[in-house]
Amino acid sequence: MNQIVEDVGTSKGGFYHHFTSKDELLFEIHDTFITHVLEKGIYAYETHHSPTRKLQAIVKEFVNVFGLYKAHISVFYQESTYLKQQYQKSVKDKRDQFKQIVMRTIEEGKKSGEFREELSVEITTMAILGMVNWIYKWYRQSGANTMEEIGDIFVDLILHAVLQTETISKDNYKEILLDLPFFAKGNRND
Amino acid sequence: MNQIVEDVGTSKGGFYHHFTSKDELLFEIHDTFITHVLEKGIYAYETHHSPTRKLQAIVKEFVNVFGLYKAHISVFYQESTYLKQQYQKSVKDKRDQFKQIVMRTIEEGKKSGEFREELSVEITTMAILGMVNWIYKWYRQSGANTMEEIGDIFVDLILHAVLQTETISKDNYKEILLDLPFFAKGNRND
DNA sequence: TAAAACAGACCAACTAGTCGGTCTTAACTT
DNA sequence: AAGTTAAGACCGACTAGTTGGTCTGTTTTA
Numbered sequence: 001m002n003q004i005v006e007d008v009g010t011s012k013g014g015f016y017h018h019f020t021s022k023d024e025l026l027f028e029i030h031d032t033f034i035t036h037v038l039e040k041g042i043y044a045y046e047t048h049h050s051p052t053r054k055l056q057a058i059v060k061e062f063v064n065v066f067g068l069y070k071a072h073i074s075v076f077y078q079e080s081t082y083l084k085q086q087y088q089k090s091v092k093d094k095r096d097q098f099k100q101i102v103m104r105t106i107e108e109g110k111k112s113g114e115f116r117e118e119l120s121v122e123i124t125t126m127a128i129l130g131m132v133n134w135i136y137k138w139y140r141q142s143g144a145n146t147m148e149e150i151g152d153i154f155v156d157l158i159l160h161a162v163l164q165t166e167t168i169s170k171d172n173y174k175e176i177l178l179d180l181p182f183f184a185k186g187n188r189n190d
Numbered sequence: 191m192n193q194i195v196e197d198v199g200t201s202k203g204g205f206y207h208h209f210t211s212k213d214e215l216l217f218e219i220h221d222t223f224i225t226h227v228l229e230k231g232i233y234a235y236e237t238h239h240s241p242t243r244k245l246q247a248i249v250k251e252f253v254n255v256f257g258l259y260k261a262h263i264s265v266f267y268q269e270s271t272y273l274k275q276q277y278q279k280s281v282k283d284k285r286d287q288f289k290q291i292v293m294r295t296i297e298e299g300k301k302s303g304e305f306r307e308e309l310s311v312e313i314t315t316m317a318i319l320g321m322v323n324w325i326y327k328w329y330r331q332s333g334a335n336t337m338e339e340i341g342d343i344f345v346d347l348i349l350h351a352v353l354q355t356e357t358i359s360k361d362n363y364k365e366i367l368l369d370l371p372f373f374a375k376g377n378r379n380d
Numbered sequence: 381t382a383a384a385a386c387a388g389a390c391c392a393a394c395t396a397g398t399c400g401g402t403c404t405t406a407a408c409t410t
Numbered sequence: 411a412a413g414t415t416a417a418g419a420c421c422g423a424c425t426a427g428t429t430g431g432t433c434t435g436t437t438t439t440a
Contacts, residue, residue, distance in 0.1 A: 012386095012432085013435090014385065014387065016432080017385060081268050122334065127321040130320050131324070134316070134324055145313060149313075153314070157352075160352075161347040165350075165355055168355050191395070200421090202397075202420095202422065205420090206398080207418080207420065211397080212397085
């Protein structure tokens, strides 16, 4: 608290005039970015027709938040274990909503025949959430790749993982999959 | 500390007779499972010839640790942010070693032509590490899938993501990829 | 001039870690 | 076999420092 208050350039009194507890601040931090992804996710889900496009857009937006809200996300994951019950619940609710969107998309993909029939909706969803969420652990702005690039690569990996093999071969979604070695498109590879 | 010592059924004095600090305990906890994965990873890397087999074995073992050392891993990730400098370094060293094994495997896969040429070695590696590491956040022993199943599904997803499309179609690695909807093999799906 | 915004000394609860002491174990002596 | 002894294992009251949070003010704003 002393640290927070000092860094922000305020005082205990000032802080507690706006927040009832440290937990509320933490909750607010989480809510800021989760609300953002959720809105973007819903929008992506609703504006596209094919499950492939939906998934592409959702993942892209999802990855993007880690660029926009890096600080928020880092402190949230660092402190979230100590969050009080009441807040834990509403945090989980919103996260579950996002998870549902991904799951529904994969389900639709299987139904439509675009995605592989043998996919486990639950586990595939958790794999996607995991690989993206983990970004906060390793992403550095000074790193070799921009968030934009990481997003594109993740989309490529995920779509190759879920799409029917024939669909990939048929070049249906050529523009959203990586074709040439990445550097050949004007980006750095590896 | 009071909690740890109480839960374990010992005392402060007893504890500090064996450890110089709480950090050392935390380090020991991490070292237990990281050493395990690393050994398994190296073994997997060295005993297989094709990059595909290597990756399959590495991922399978990697996922497995999360079943074997769930408690270790949970407390490590919960407390690791507060770990002192000196320990942080040796923790990072071992984790980097494992990362290197995965990266080398993907590199080899690209060179051999089994994996897609357009893969970013770094990002693909981080995607794999991420989706597996995230397991500790959601895996419940009471859940619908065993670790064994999750491992198989993750291998299937990852290999579909990295393998050349033609390789998949040719049924070269039929046994390590999922073919039928999972439940048809006697497992629960979704 | 009153309410909202802010300040910071203060507090209770908790943190990791210490230290003087007791108990256990097992090798050594008789 | 019984007694001696010393080192390792273990105990828990205590401490210094930190934590989130309160409360009595003062300042700012409209």
